[in-house]
Every structure is written in C-alpha cells, then in structure tokens.
Amino acid sequence: MANSASARKRIRQTATKTRRNRQASGRLKAARKELLLLVESGKVEEAAKLLPNVFSRADRAAKSGVIHKNTAGRIKSRSAALLAVQK
Numbered sequence: 628m629a630n631s632a633s634a635r636k637r638i639r640q641t642a643t644k645t646r647r648n649r650q651a652s653g654r655l656k657a658a659r660k661e662l663l664l665l666v667e668s669g670k671v672e673e674a675a676k677l678l679p680n681v682f683s684r685a686d687r688a689a690k691s692g693v694i695h696k697n698t699a700g701r702i703k704s705r706s707a708a709l710l711a712v713q714k
Contacts, residue, residue: 651693655684655702662706671713681706 629635658681665674682703689699 647691648693651684651688651691655681655688655694658684659702659706663709666709666713669713671710674710674713678706678710 629638658677662674662677662681665671665677685694685699685702688694689696694702
C-alpha cells in the first residue's frame with residue numbers, strides 16, 4: 628500500500644489512464660472485428676461505410692498514445708486493403 632500522498636495520487640492517476648486506454652483499445656478492436664465480420668459475410672457495402680469509423684478509432688488511439696502512430700497506419704492500411712480485395 629502507498630505510504631505517501633504522491634504515491635496515492637499516482638495510483639489514482641494510473642487507474643484513470645488505464646481505464647481510458649482500455650476503452651480506446653476496446654473500441655478500436657470492436658470496430659476492426661465488425662469490419663472483418665462484414666467482409667467475411669460478403670456485406671462489402673456495409674463494410675465500406677464502416678471503414679471511416681475504423682480509421683477514426685485508430686487515429687484517436689494513436690493521438691492519445693494508446694497505440695503507436697505507425698501501428699495506426701498499419702491498421703488503416705490493412706483494413707483498406709482487405710476491403711479493396713473484396714470489391
């Protein structure tokens with residue numbers, strides 16, 4: 628258990644940041660999974676409408692430091708390529 632006030636504050640800050648990071652990564656993961664399921668089921672038009680959402684989630688996660696900017700770029704590139712192959 629933390630003994631100093633600054634250590635207790637650091638614990639609170641870490642909990643807040645962890646919660647925010649998990650939400651951001653969870654939203655990104657859910658958007659990617661939904662895109663993949665739509666493409667696999669042959670609903671390319673619906674997947675194309677969802678693609679900007681995946682891009683937005685990846686950019687937001689990179690902006691807040693949840694993922695690296697190159698990781699966001701890779702996610703966006705692979706998502707777009709997946710959709711392009713199906714068209």
